[in-house]
Protein backbone atom coordinates (compact mmCIF):
# COMPACT_ATOMS: atom_id res chain seq x y z
CA UNK A 1 0.00 0.00 0.00
CA UNK A 2 1.32 3.45 -0.92
CA UNK A 3 0.04 6.48 0.95
CA UNK A 4 0.34 9.87 -0.73
CA UNK A 5 -0.52 12.89 1.41
CA UNK A 6 -1.19 16.23 -0.25
CA UNK A 7 -1.61 19.59 1.49
CA UNK A 8 -5.27 20.04 0.54
CA UNK A 9 -8.28 18.35 -1.01
CA UNK A 10 -7.79 20.00 -4.39
CA UNK A 11 -4.23 18.72 -4.73
CA UNK A 12 -5.24 15.26 -3.53
CA UNK A 13 -7.97 15.10 -6.20
CA UNK A 14 -5.48 16.31 -8.78
CA UNK A 15 -3.09 13.53 -7.79
CA UNK A 16 -5.81 10.90 -8.21
CA UNK A 17 -6.70 12.37 -11.62
CA UNK A 18 -3.01 12.41 -12.63
CA UNK A 19 -2.67 8.72 -11.76
CA UNK A 20 -5.76 7.87 -13.81
CA UNK A 21 -4.56 9.99 -16.74
CA UNK A 22 -1.16 8.27 -16.68
CA UNK A 23 -2.80 4.85 -16.66
CA UNK A 24 -5.09 5.83 -19.55
CA UNK A 25 -2.21 7.24 -21.59
CA UNK A 26 -0.26 4.04 -21.02
CA UNK A 27 -3.23 1.86 -21.95
CA UNK A 28 -5.85 3.66 -24.09
CA UNK A 29 -8.32 0.77 -23.77
CA UNK A 30 -8.10 0.92 -19.99
CA UNK A 31 -10.92 -0.76 -18.03
CA UNK A 32 -11.57 1.85 -15.39
CA UNK A 33 -13.60 1.31 -12.23
CA UNK A 34 -15.38 4.48 -11.11
CA UNK A 35 -16.88 5.79 -7.89
CA UNK A 36 -19.44 8.40 -6.89
CA UNK A 37 -19.70 10.72 -3.87
CA UNK A 38 -18.81 14.36 -3.29
CA UNK A 39 -15.08 13.55 -2.97
CA UNK A 40 -15.04 12.34 -6.57
CA UNK A 41 -16.47 15.52 -8.04
CA UNK A 42 -13.09 17.26 -8.20
CA UNK A 43 -11.45 14.18 -9.70
CA UNK A 44 -13.97 14.23 -12.53
CA UNK A 45 -13.51 18.00 -12.91
CA UNK A 46 -9.77 17.43 -13.31
CA UNK A 47 -10.24 14.61 -15.82
CA UNK A 48 -12.64 16.74 -17.86
CA UNK A 49 -10.09 19.55 -17.81
CA UNK A 50 -7.36 17.17 -19.01
CA UNK A 51 -9.65 16.04 -21.82
CA UNK A 52 -10.51 19.58 -22.92
CA UNK A 53 -7.10 21.17 -22.48
CA UNK A 54 -4.66 18.33 -23.07
CA UNK A 55 -6.71 16.00 -25.26
CA UNK A 56 -6.84 13.12 -22.79
CA UNK A 57 -8.60 10.49 -24.87
CA UNK A 58 -11.34 8.29 -23.38
CA UNK A 59 -12.63 6.97 -26.71
CA UNK A 60 -11.39 3.41 -26.12
CA UNK A 61 -11.80 3.40 -22.35
CA UNK A 62 -14.46 1.17 -20.75
CA UNK A 63 -15.86 2.01 -17.34
CA UNK A 64 -17.62 0.13 -14.55
CA UNK A 65 -19.15 1.99 -11.63
CA UNK A 66 -19.10 0.52 -8.17
CA UNK A 67 -22.77 0.79 -7.32
CA UNK A 68 -26.29 2.08 -7.85
CA UNK A 69 -29.36 2.50 -5.66
CA UNK A 70 -32.16 -0.04 -6.06
CA UNK A 71 -35.38 1.56 -7.27
CA UNK A 72 -33.95 4.67 -8.94
CA UNK A 73 -34.24 5.13 -12.70
CA UNK A 74 -31.17 6.19 -14.66
CA UNK A 75 -32.66 9.65 -15.21
CA UNK A 76 -33.53 10.18 -11.54
CA UNK A 77 -31.40 13.16 -10.42
CA UNK A 78 -30.42 11.23 -7.27
CA UNK A 79 -29.21 8.15 -9.15
CA UNK A 80 -25.55 7.42 -9.72
CA UNK A 81 -26.31 7.03 -13.43
CA UNK A 82 -27.37 10.68 -13.45
CA UNK A 83 -24.38 11.79 -11.35
CA UNK A 84 -21.94 10.09 -13.72
CA UNK A 85 -23.49 11.50 -16.89
CA UNK A 86 -23.69 15.01 -15.50
CA UNK A 87 -20.26 15.11 -13.86
CA UNK A 88 -18.23 13.03 -16.31
CA UNK A 89 -19.63 10.86 -19.12
CA UNK A 90 -21.29 13.71 -21.04
CA UNK A 91 -18.25 15.96 -20.69
CA UNK A 92 -15.52 13.75 -22.18
CA UNK A 93 -15.30 11.57 -25.29
CA UNK A 94 -16.32 8.34 -23.58
CA UNK A 95 -18.51 6.17 -25.76
CA UNK A 96 -21.72 5.78 -23.69
CA UNK A 97 -22.12 2.06 -24.57
CA UNK A 98 -18.67 1.59 -23.00
CA UNK A 99 -19.90 2.90 -19.64
CA UNK A 100 -21.52 0.52 -17.18
CA UNK A 101 -23.47 0.88 -13.94
CA UNK A 102 -25.69 -1.72 -12.31
CA UNK A 103 -29.38 -1.33 -13.19
CA UNK A 104 -31.22 -0.51 -9.99
CA UNK A 105 -34.55 -1.05 -11.71
CA UNK A 106 -33.78 -4.54 -13.03
CA UNK A 107 -36.73 -6.94 -12.60
CA UNK A 108 -34.41 -9.72 -11.46
CA UNK A 109 -31.82 -8.01 -9.28
CA UNK A 110 -29.78 -11.15 -8.61
CA UNK A 111 -29.54 -11.84 -12.34
CA UNK A 112 -28.46 -8.21 -12.85
CA UNK A 113 -25.65 -8.69 -10.30
CA UNK A 114 -24.44 -11.91 -11.94
CA UNK A 115 -24.60 -10.20 -15.32
CA UNK A 116 -22.52 -7.27 -14.03
CA UNK A 117 -19.81 -9.65 -12.81
CA UNK A 118 -19.87 -11.41 -16.20
CA UNK A 119 -19.54 -8.10 -18.03
CA UNK A 120 -16.51 -7.15 -15.94
CA UNK A 121 -14.93 -10.55 -16.58
CA UNK A 122 -15.63 -10.42 -20.32
CA UNK A 123 -14.00 -6.99 -20.54
CA UNK A 124 -10.80 -8.59 -19.21
CA UNK A 125 -11.22 -7.39 -15.61
CA UNK A 126 -10.79 -3.95 -14.12
CA UNK A 127 -7.35 -2.39 -14.60
CA UNK A 128 -7.73 0.46 -12.17
CA UNK A 129 -10.49 1.02 -9.61
CA UNK A 130 -11.16 4.46 -8.16
CA UNK A 131 -12.59 4.36 -4.62
CA UNK A 132 -13.96 6.70 -1.99
CA UNK A 133 -14.67 5.70 1.58
CA UNK A 134 -17.83 6.01 3.63
CA UNK A 135 -17.82 7.25 7.22
CA UNK A 136 -18.30 3.64 8.34
CA UNK A 137 -15.42 2.43 6.14
CA UNK A 138 -17.56 1.16 3.30
CA UNK A 139 -16.19 0.78 -0.24
CA UNK A 140 -18.92 1.13 -2.84
CA UNK A 141 -21.88 0.10 -0.72
CA UNK A 142 -20.09 -2.74 1.05
CA UNK A 143 -21.33 -2.02 4.53
CA UNK A 144 -19.71 -3.35 7.72
CA UNK A 145 -19.63 -7.16 7.84
CA UNK A 146 -19.43 -7.49 4.04
CA UNK A 147 -17.40 -10.62 3.31
CA UNK A 148 -13.98 -9.89 1.85
CA UNK A 149 -14.79 -12.46 -0.85
CA UNK A 150 -18.20 -10.98 -1.68
CA UNK A 151 -19.08 -10.23 -5.30
CA UNK A 152 -21.65 -7.92 -6.90
CA UNK A 153 -24.91 -8.26 -4.99
CA UNK A 154 -27.90 -6.49 -3.49
CA UNK A 155 -27.21 -4.97 -0.07
CA UNK A 156 -29.22 -3.21 2.61
CA UNK A 157 -27.85 0.22 3.43
CA UNK A 158 -26.90 1.00 7.01
CA UNK A 159 -28.33 3.88 9.01
CA UNK A 160 -24.94 5.66 8.92
CA UNK A 161 -24.81 5.47 5.13
CA UNK A 162 -28.40 6.55 4.63
CA UNK A 163 -27.89 9.59 6.83
CA UNK A 164 -24.49 10.36 5.22
CA UNK A 165 -26.14 10.39 1.79
CA UNK A 166 -29.42 12.04 2.86
CA UNK A 167 -28.31 15.61 1.96
CA UNK A 168 -28.20 14.48 -1.68
CA UNK A 169 -31.93 13.66 -1.66
CA UNK A 170 -34.90 16.06 -1.43
CA UNK A 171 -36.01 14.34 1.80
CA UNK A 172 -34.00 11.98 4.03
CA UNK A 173 -36.68 9.30 3.85
CA UNK A 174 -36.24 9.19 0.07
CA UNK A 175 -32.78 7.62 0.42
CA UNK A 176 -33.29 4.08 -0.90
CA UNK A 177 -32.89 1.23 1.57
CA UNK A 178 -31.08 -1.06 -0.84
CA UNK A 179 -28.38 -0.85 -3.49
CA UNK A 180 -26.45 -3.03 -5.91
CA UNK A 181 -22.72 -2.90 -5.26
CA UNK A 182 -19.62 -4.58 -6.57
CA UNK A 183 -18.42 -6.88 -3.80
CA UNK A 184 -15.23 -6.52 -1.78
CA UNK A 185 -13.86 -9.49 -3.74
CA UNK A 186 -14.76 -7.75 -7.02
CA UNK A 187 -12.84 -4.66 -5.90
CA UNK A 188 -9.84 -6.67 -4.70
CA UNK A 189 -9.71 -8.39 -8.11
CA UNK A 190 -8.97 -5.07 -9.84
CA UNK A 191 -5.33 -4.91 -10.95
CA UNK A 192 -4.87 -1.56 -9.23
CA UNK A 193 -6.84 0.61 -6.79
CA UNK A 194 -6.74 4.28 -5.87
CA UNK A 195 -8.63 5.32 -2.76
CA UNK A 196 -9.15 9.06 -2.35
CA UNK A 197 -10.24 10.52 0.99
CA UNK A 198 -10.27 14.16 2.04
CA UNK A 199 -11.48 16.22 4.97
CA UNK A 200 -11.26 15.96 8.72
CA UNK A 201 -14.45 13.90 9.01
CA UNK A 202 -12.73 11.00 7.21
CA UNK A 203 -9.59 11.02 9.43
CA UNK A 204 -10.75 8.47 12.00
CA UNK A 205 -11.98 5.89 9.48
CA UNK A 206 -8.94 6.40 7.22
CA UNK A 207 -6.62 5.61 10.15
CA UNK A 208 -8.60 2.45 10.91
CA UNK A 209 -8.53 1.42 7.25
CA UNK A 210 -4.77 1.92 6.83
CA UNK A 211 -3.39 1.03 10.25
CA UNK A 212 -6.13 -0.96 11.91
CA UNK A 213 -6.43 -4.72 12.08
CA UNK A 214 -8.12 -6.47 9.17
CA UNK A 215 -11.77 -6.69 10.00
CA UNK A 216 -15.02 -7.07 8.08
CA UNK A 217 -16.35 -4.38 10.44
CA UNK A 218 -14.28 -1.88 8.43
CA UNK A 219 -14.57 -2.92 4.79
CA UNK A 220 -11.71 -0.67 3.66
CA UNK A 221 -9.19 -2.66 5.76
CA UNK A 222 -9.53 -5.24 2.94
CA UNK A 223 -7.32 -2.94 0.83
CA UNK A 224 -4.39 -3.99 3.04
CA UNK A 225 -4.64 -7.29 1.11
CA UNK A 226 -4.40 -5.61 -2.29
CA UNK A 227 -0.98 -5.86 -3.99
CA UNK A 228 -1.21 -2.53 -5.84
CA UNK A 229 -3.23 -0.01 -3.87
CA UNK A 230 -2.50 3.71 -3.61
CA UNK A 231 -4.23 5.79 -0.95
CA UNK A 232 -4.37 9.52 -1.71
CA UNK A 233 -5.20 11.81 1.22
CA UNK A 234 -5.15 15.44 2.15
CA UNK A 235 -3.53 16.52 5.42
CA UNK A 236 -6.90 16.56 7.18
CA UNK A 237 -7.87 13.02 6.24
CA UNK A 238 -4.35 11.87 7.20
CA UNK A 239 -4.64 13.63 10.56
CA UNK A 240 -5.33 10.55 12.72
CA UNK A 241 -2.61 8.26 11.31
CA UNK A 242 -0.41 7.03 14.17
CA UNK A 243 2.68 6.56 12.03
CA UNK A 244 3.89 9.68 10.33
CA UNK A 245 6.46 8.15 8.05
CA UNK A 246 4.30 6.13 5.67
CA UNK A 247 2.83 9.22 4.10
CA UNK A 248 4.71 10.18 0.98
CA UNK A 249 4.33 13.91 0.67
CA UNK A 250 4.81 14.74 -2.98
CA UNK A 251 3.63 17.27 -5.48
CA UNK A 252 1.63 16.00 -8.46
CA UNK A 253 4.38 17.22 -10.79
CA UNK A 254 6.71 14.74 -9.14
CA UNK A 255 4.50 11.77 -9.97
CA UNK A 256 6.05 9.77 -12.76
CA UNK A 257 4.92 6.67 -14.65
CA UNK A 258 6.29 4.55 -11.80
CA UNK A 259 3.41 5.74 -9.65
CA UNK A 260 0.80 4.06 -11.84
CA UNK A 261 -0.49 1.86 -9.08
CA UNK A 262 -1.67 -1.08 -11.10
CA UNK A 263 -0.33 -3.90 -13.16
CA UNK A 264 -2.14 -2.48 -16.16
CA UNK A 265 1.19 -1.85 -17.83
CA UNK A 266 1.95 -5.55 -17.63
CA UNK A 267 -1.48 -7.06 -17.74
CA UNK A 268 -0.42 -10.66 -17.53
CA UNK A 269 2.59 -10.20 -15.34
CA UNK A 270 2.21 -12.48 -12.35
CA UNK A 271 4.45 -10.50 -10.02
CA UNK A 272 2.58 -7.22 -9.70
CA UNK A 273 3.85 -7.09 -6.10
CA UNK A 274 7.07 -5.44 -7.21
CA UNK A 275 5.27 -2.37 -8.57
CA UNK A 276 4.33 -0.62 -5.33
CA UNK A 277 7.88 -1.01 -4.01
CA UNK A 278 9.32 0.59 -7.14
CA UNK A 279 6.74 3.31 -6.89
CA UNK A 280 7.60 4.06 -3.29
CA UNK A 281 11.32 4.31 -3.99
CA UNK A 282 10.83 6.66 -6.86
CA UNK A 283 8.43 8.85 -4.91
CA UNK A 284 10.99 9.17 -2.16
CA UNK A 285 13.71 9.97 -4.69
CA UNK A 286 11.47 12.72 -6.06
CA UNK A 287 11.14 14.45 -2.71
CA UNK A 288 12.95 17.72 -2.35
Ligand code: GLP
Pocket residue numbers: 035036037038039040066067131132133134138139140141161165
Ligand atom coordinates in the same frame (compact mmCIF):
# COMPACT_ATOMS: atom_id res chain seq x y z
C1 GLP B 1 -21.32 6.72 -1.31
C2 GLP B 1 -20.72 5.78 -2.35
C3 GLP B 1 -19.32 5.38 -1.95
C4 GLP B 1 -18.51 6.60 -1.58
C5 GLP B 1 -19.16 7.33 -0.45
C6 GLP B 1 -18.35 8.54 0.02
O1 GLP B 1 -21.81 6.04 -0.20
N1 GLP B 1 -21.50 4.59 -2.52
O2 GLP B 1 -18.72 4.69 -3.03
O3 GLP B 1 -17.21 6.20 -1.22
O4 GLP B 1 -20.42 7.74 -0.91
O5 GLP B 1 -18.97 9.72 -0.32
P1 GLP B 1 -18.37 11.19 -0.12
O6 GLP B 1 -17.25 11.30 -1.09
O7 GLP B 1 -19.52 12.07 -0.46
O8 GLP B 1 -17.92 11.28 1.29
